[in-house]
Amino acid sequence: MKKIMRARVFHFPLLLTIFMIFPQVLLVQSENDDFSRQPPRPIIRTQHDRSDSDPQQVHISLVGRDHMRVTWITDDKQAPSIVEYGTEKGKYDAKARGEHTEYTYFKYSSGKIHHTKIGPLEPSTTYFYRCGGSGPEFSFKTPPSTFPIEFAVVGDLGQTEWTASTLAHVDSEDYDVFLLPGDLSYANGQQPLWDSFGRLVEPYASRRPWMVTEGNHDIEIMIPDHPQGFTAYNSRWLMPYEESGSKSNLYYSFDVAGTHIIMLGSYTKFYVESPQYKWLESDLAQVNRKKTPWVLVLLHAPWYNTNTAHQGEGEIMRQTMEKLLYKARVDLVFAGHVHAYERFTRIYRNKHNPCGPVYITIGDGGNREGLALEYLEPASPLSLYREPSFGHGRLRILNETHAYWSWHRNNDADALVADTVWLESLSTSKTCQNTVDEEATTSFVNNEL
Numbered sequence: 275m276k277k278i279m280r281a282r283v284f285h286f287p288l289l290l291t292i293f294m295i296f297p298q299v300l301l302v303q304s305e306n307d308d309f310s311r312q313p314p315r316p317i318i319r320t321q322h323d324r325s326d327s328d329p330q331q332v333h334i335s336l337v338g339r340d341h342m343r344v345t346w347i348t349d350d351k352q353a354p355s356i357v358e359y360g361t362e363k364g365k366y367d368a369k370a371r372g373e374h375t376e377y378t379y380f381k382y383s384s385g386k387i388h389h390t391k392i393g394p395l396e397p398s399t400t401y402f403y404r405c406g407g408s409g410p411e412f413s414f415k416t417p418p419s420t421f422p423i424e425f426a427v428v429g430d431l432g433q434t435e436w437t438a439s440t441l442a443h444v445d446s447e448d449y450d451v452f453l454l455p456g457d458l459s460y461a462n463g464q465q466p467l468w469d470s471f472g473r474l475v476e477p478y479a480s481r482r483p484w485m486v487t488e489g490n491h492d493i494e495i496m497i498p499d500h501p502q503g504f505t506a507y508n509s510r511w512l513m514p515y516e517e518s519g520s521k522s523n524l525y526y527s528f529d530v531a532g533t534h535i536i537m538l539g540s541y542t543k544f545y546v547e548s549p550q551y552k553w554l555e556s557d558l559a560q561v562n563r564k565k566t567p568w569v570l571v572l573l574h575a576p577w578y579n580t581n582t583a584h585q586g587e588g589e590i591m592r593q594t595m596e597k598l599l600y601k602a603r604v605d606l607v608f609a610g611h612v613h614a615y616e617r618f619t620r621i622y623r624n625k626h627n628p629c630g631p632v633y634i635t636i637g638d639g640g641n642r643e644g645l646a647l648e649y650l651e652p653a654s655p656l657s658l659y660r661e662p663s664f665g666h667g668r669l670r671i672l673n674e675t676h677a678y679w680s681w682h683r684n685n686d687a688d689a690l691v692a693d694t695v696w697l698e699s700l701s702t703s704k705t706c707q708n709t710v711d712e713e714a715t716t717s718f719v720n721n722e723l
């Protein structure tokens with residue numbers, strides 16, 4: 275608290291100016307607590323300071339039960355797509371060769387983008403690795419094969435000074451897997467900003483797997499060359515979609531330590547006969563709650579949202595897919611897009627339902643557009659906590675039945691835990707597992723959004 279007070283005194287003239295220009299800031303502040311709302315901060319443009327053949331923008335992602343994909347970029351188009359790795363520093367007793375791609379976007383030409391799958395790997399083990407046979411050594415820790423496991427959850431990340439503080443806060447405590455529900459670089463077509471973003475996140479994304487899904491800022495449609503969009507996103511952030519039976523990098527699923535995680539695409543077709551819908555149906559039908567007692571879903575545009583920003587943008591997708599998630603007893607749905615934090619109760623069809631997922635909006639990673647400050651009034655009883663501040667979330671799944679969710683607000687240099695809740699998996703709820711008929715739970719229904 276002392277630090278907050280100091281910051282207030284120091285920034286008083288600046289805050290006064292902001293309040294004069296944006297009086298709604300005062301309204302939000304008076305509604306919530308004694309913490310001053312955070313104005314946007316400048317973009318960080320990272321510099322490329324390695325040789326052409328050295329790897330840059332290194333990041334890793336999970337592939338299957340015991341493999342990792344290493345992705346990096348070289349300016350040198352002759353650099354090989356090999357990764358050498360082992361469990362001792364500087365000693366590489368295994369080697370894998372991968373594939374590569376590149377793309378052009380208007381006058382921009384990307385470097386050589388390497389994707390190399392390594393493994394099998396042991397769980398909860400630190401590996402040291404080198405990309406392309408030269409350059410710096412990196413290391414990562416594989417996730418555990420059983421509970422407990424901890425996920426860092428951050429949406430709408432961007433590459434500002436707030437992004438940097440969010441990432442530093444995430445990194446200040448150990449975790450296993452980074453989950454990002456869309457809007458990565460905010461390049462908005464300026465391709466060098468994808469490179470800058472890759473360099474900014476490398477210290478974190480090269481050490482823990484980053485599993486992402488796409489947001490609207492990742493689309494970058496340009497007619498006539500890129501009518502489908504996602505050229506940079508799909509080239510740079512290849513996810514394990516083939517391994518989960520998906521035909522698109524824009525939606526996929528994976529298992530890690532007793533958790534089944536589904537990444538949906540808010541900006542690719544989702545109507546009932548669409549490939550994504552059919553894939554989701556089939557993916558959910560294959561979930562074995564004895565093997566993966568927890569089921570999480572991530573998508574970009576929230577299905578439930580009481581912020582005035584982006585109202586209704588996830589509504590058609592909700593109406594189309596909500597029943598699938600409800601019947602499968604999905605535990606949690608994370609969304610981004612709205613630049614604020616909001617946690618709801620368990621919901622199905624706009625009403626409280628003990629067998630529906632908990633909905634959480636976590637679009638507060640630190641992007642350059644700033645915060646979504648205004649909320650609908652009066653507050654819905656379904657919305658249990660809402661606050662427009664930058665920050666990140668952590669989901670620690672302790673065992674088959676219990677998990678602890680915490681939201682950490684960025685208080686300048688410090689992360690302050692502002693919201694916490696214990697969660698119970700629906701897989702162990704006799705009421706919910708024995709009654710897949712939605713009518714059976716209507717007696718619990720009481721509140722509407």
Ligand SMILES: [Fe+2]
Pocket residue numbers: 430457489490491574610611612
């Ligand atoms: Fe967005």
